[in-house]
Amino acid sequence: MSRLEGFPPIAAADAHTLILGSMPGAASLAAAEYYAHPRNGFWTIVCAVLGIDATLPYPQRVLRFAERGYALWDVLGACRRQGSLDADIDAGSIEINDFAGFFAAHPHIERVFFNGTTAETCFRRHVAPGLGARVGFDCRRLPSTSPANASITYAAKLAAWQEIAR
Template sequence: MSRLEGFPPVAAPGAHTLILGSMPGAASLAALEYYAHRRNLFWPILDEVLGIDPALPYAERTQRLADAGYALWDVLGACRRHGSLDSNIENDSIEVNDFATFFATHSSIDRVFCNGMTAEQCFRRHVLPGLGARFEFDVRRLPSTSPANASIPYAAKLAAWREIAR
């Protein structure tokens, strides 16, 4: 199984909120874009919550997200995984992104929203213990926007994701 590498963060100075995924899926890795799978609800939900039109070019969407004070990244910088499912990530292959440097550079971030259970579990297990007491965040899990998370209706996902705009 080959080693997959994620993307750099989307972030601007003054960001107040970090949205974390686990690791980009195959469609995103192929397109070099966060949440590129056509059935992933991330961009449609952000359209309703933050007014970022999913039809805009990717660079413009990410710029608008950053301009609004939101950063976007993944917990994992690299791993081995067959397919796109988080459940297929080989635990012994996990390489976590450098959050100490990220948070030192983006010191105004005080909220972290995790896109799904794997992102939250990896962040709490692999990142938070290494940050120490100088970094304190409100960390919350939101329902995954992945098409694999079809058991939660769109309306319920949208209602939960509205929290990022508060």
């Protein structure tokens, strides 16, 4: 099992909302793009909620996303994992991203949304205890946009993700 490294955050200095995943999957790592798997609903859902054209090339989608005050990152900066499933992450290999540094550089973050259970669990277990009083922002888990989360329909995911625009 090789060591996988994630991406830097997508965030403007004045970002108000952070969306966290766990760790990029194989398709994303290969493309060097967040949520690059063609069946992952992240960009389709987020673009629909935020009024961004989902057919724009990745760099333009990312720019529009950040211009609206949203930031995107993963809880894990590195780990070992076979395949793309969160369930296959070797728990002993996880390396957490530098959230103290991120929040210091992005002081306007008021809300954190988790794209699924693994992101939330890892954040609450490995990040929140070290942040102390800074964890005063609103933290909420949303249903994973992963194609592996097939028990929830696209319509239900879209409805839940409307929360990021409120």
